[in-house]
Every structure is written in structure tokens, then in C-alpha cells.
Amino acid sequence: MIEKSLQRLAFKRAFTTTPIRSVHFAEGVYSNLPFKVLNRKIPYGVIHFGFFGLGFAVPFLIGFVQMKKSGNI
Structure with missing residues (x-):
């Protein structure tokens, strides 16, 4: 019984693809x-390295503030 239903599903299922229109894609x-990336007011490299640099610096800044509060610095 299960085999018959699986066979029916296998015949009913059809895969279709649509052609990609090159009009909308540069x-x-x-x-x-x-x-x-190109022709930006702020160069992409500044944004990119600034984002990752800030992410790298945040843990060190937090550690510095906490050590300053505790009186170790």
C-alpha cells in the first residue's frame, strides 16, 4: 500500500526550471x-576594514574598561 502511494508520488512530481532572463541582471x-563596491562616496575598503577592526577591538576595549574600574590599571 505504501509502495503504491510512493510510486504515484514519483510519477506526479515534476521538476521544472525557468529560463534566466538576462535583462534584469547586469x-x-x-x-x-x-x-x-565601485563609485562609492566612502571607499569600500574603509568600511570593510573599519567594521572588522572595530569587531576585533571591542573585546580589548571592554577588558581595558573593566580593569580600569577594578583599579588594576
Whole structure:
């Protein structure tokens, strides 16, 4: 009984694909990124390294503040 229902599902299930329209997609370098890289007011490198630099510095800043509060510095 289960085998028959699985066989029916196998015949009913059809996989389809839709063609990709190239009208809406720009091609070229950096076209696959969800953010603007070229022709920015602030260069991308500043934002990128600033974000990761801040993320790296936060634990050290928190440690410094806590040590300052406890009187170790």
C-alpha cells in the first residue's frame, strides 16, 4: 500500500526550471554582490576594514574598561 502511494508520488512530481532572463541582471565584475563596491562616496575598503577592526577591538576595549574600574590599571 505504501509502495503504491510512493510510486504515484514519483510519477506526479515534476521538476521544472525557468529560463534566466538576462535583462534584469547586469553582467561583469562585482555584479554578483549585494552591495556597491565601485563609485562609492566612502571607499569600500574603509568600511570593510573599519567594521572588522572595530569587531576585533571591542573585546580589548571592554577588558581595558573593566580593569580600569577594578583599579588594576
